[in-house]
Amino acid sequence: MPLAVAFDLRKALETARAALTRGSALLAIGDWFDLDDGYDRILSELGTRFDCTALIARDPWYDGLPLRGIVRLHGAEGGTIDTYIGRGERERYRAAVRAREATLVTRFAHAGWRCDVLDEQNGEASLLRAFGIAHAARAV
Amino acid sequence: MSFSDPWALVVGAFVVLALVWLYRRLAARASNDALVYSDVAFFAHATQPRRWVPRAIRGALLLGIVLLAASLAGPKMLFPMPVRDGDVFICIDTSGSMQSTDVSPTREEAAKAAARAFIEALPSGVKVGIITFSSEAGTVQPLTADHAQAVSALDDVPEPNGATAIGDALQLAAQQMPDSGHRLVVLVTDGVNNAGVDPQQMAQYLGAHHIPVYTVGIGTPNGDVIPGTGEEASIDEGALRGYADASGGAYSRAEDASQLHDALSRLGRMTSIETKPVEAAFGFALAGGGILALVVVIAMGLGRFP
Numbered sequence: 051m052p053l054a055v056a057f058d059l060r061k062a063l064e065t066a067r068a069a070l071t072r073g074s075a076l077l078a079i080g081d082w083f084d085l086d087d088g089y090d091r092i093l094s095e096l097g098t099r100f101d102c103t104a105l106i107a108r109d110p111w112y113d114g115l116p117l118r119g120i121v122r123l124h125g126a127e128g129g130t131i132d133t134y135i136g137r138g139e140r141e142r143y144r145a146a147v148r149a150r151e152a153t154l155v156t157r158f159a160h161a162g163w164r165c166d167v168l169d170e171q172n173g174e175a176s177l178l179r180a181f182g183i184a185h186a187a188r189a190v
Numbered sequence: 191m192s193f194s195d196p197w198a199l200v201v202g203a204f205v206v207l208a209l210v211w212l213y214r215r216l217a218a219r220a221s222n223d224a225l226v227y228s229d230v231a232f233f234a235h236a237t238q239p240r241r242w243v244p245r246a247i248r249g250a251l252l253l254g255i256v257l258l259a260a261s262l263a264g265p266k267m268l269f270p271m272p273v274r275d276g277d278v279f280i281c282i283d284t285s286g287s288m289q290s291t292d293v294s295p296t297r298e299e300a301a302k303a304a305a306r307a308f309i310e311a312l313p314s315g316v317k318v319g320i321i322t323f324s325s326e327a328g329t330v331q332p333l334t335a336d337h338a339q340a341v342s343a344l345d346d347v348p349e350p351n352g353a354t355a356i357g358d359a360l361q362l363a364a365q366q367m368p369d370s371g372h373r374l375v376v377l378v379t380d381g382v383n384n385a386g387v388d389p390q391q392m393a394q395y396l397g398a399h400h401i402p403v404y405t406v407g408i409g410t411p412n413g414d415v416i417p418g419t420g421e422e423a424s425i426d427e428g429a430l431r432g433y434a435d436a437s438g439g440a441y442s443r444a445e446d447a448s449q450l451h452d453a454l455s456r457l458g459r460m461t462s463i464e465t466k467p468v469e470a471a472f473g474f475a476l477a478g479g480g481i482l483a484l485v486v487v488i489a490m491g492l493g494r495f496p
Binding site for chain 1: 224225226227228229230231232233234235236237238239240241243244247489491492
């Protein structure tokens with residue numbers, strides 16, 4: 051049984067597109083797991099009409115998978131996986147997470163969004179970094 | 191495979207099912223404590239995990255329990271075992287046609303040489319006897335565990351002469367066989383039964399008493415003229431195959447001395463092995479316990495049970 055109701059990213063973006071007036075500022079924060087090629091069009095539309103900023107909630111296991119041996123994972127929005135995690139799996143996961151984050155940054159940039167990674171301890175600094183105000187972000 | 195206490199299998203099956211049910215209940219409860227991840231599809235894609243590992247451990251766990259449960263039912267498995275004892279009669283045709291020289295030097299001499307090889311190939315504990323037959327059957331060597339004596343007795347095989355009483359030879363072998371144990375008859379002949387009791391009936395009788403008859407037909411396809419008679423020595427392969435089939439034995443054909451030697455040597459080795467039901471409860475329990483112990487060790491090494 052899902053632990054949470056599945057989030058419909060497309061619907062959320064379409065709602066933003068319909069509700070906001072041209073030139074509005076849109077700040078979107080998420081893990082963006084669902085974001086694939088199929089979203090490029092709507093992202094571009096939003097990027098053209100609005101002042102869009104995306105913050106990516108970084109994978110908590112970005113620096114390395116802390117799991118080893120036989121593990122069971124529940125998906126927050128459904129699904130369960132029983133598997134064995136060894137060194138190979140940890141290495142592949144680390145590479146995949148980094149690649150995913152890099153792909154997200156590129157995808158948002160191509161769509162005309164500004165984008166950075168969310169620092170959960172310091173959201174304001176994350177936002178400033180996304181705006182390219184690095185020195186201000188350091189001060190914060 | 192058979193079981194001495196088949197009802198224990200039913201009990202064992204219930205035990206296994208109960209354990210599987212309990213495992214699933216506990217696993218379901220444990221899953222409430224499982225880690226939560228944003229997107230398991232991404233996790234699976236990213237790690238390309240070895241999902242077979244927990245499955246293999248679960249399978250081994252189940253196998254271990256099943257083996258342990260099955261061991262309670264007293265399993266017996268059929269294994270080829272070397273024969274330690276037994277009784278073998280070799281019946282050698284000494285009818286007139288055995289003088290024929292199409293098998294060098296004569297059919298009878300080739301048969302005696304092959305019989306020697308057969309006796310020498312038998313395990314030491316097996317008793318062997320020699321019966322010869324022409325118009326009637328006679329015992330040249332009663333059953334003996336002294337193989338050297340049996341080989342020497344081949345020198346007493348009478349000169350070829352007379353008719354072919356195959357049934358009488360089989361009857362004589364049946365009369366002298368013990369009531370139980372690993373028993374068989376090897377029949378070496380070149381001819382067609384033309385005297386005495388019906389060999390097919392005797393073969394059926396022997397088969398009913400679990401005494402297979404291995405028949406060996408000796409002679410070339412064209413046969414030969416029986417020296418001094420002008421009669422043609424023929425062979426009734428269909429009948430010989432029938433005697434073998436009726437008794438649970440096998441038929442083979444030898445067209446020369448070498449083939450005859452090989453056929454009987456092979457029979458000697460073949461009859462040295464018998465398939466016996468062996469108690470496997472200890473093996474099952476050992477295998478089941480070993481697998482379970484291995485699963486526990488592996489599961490501890492991997493962090494937890496799957």
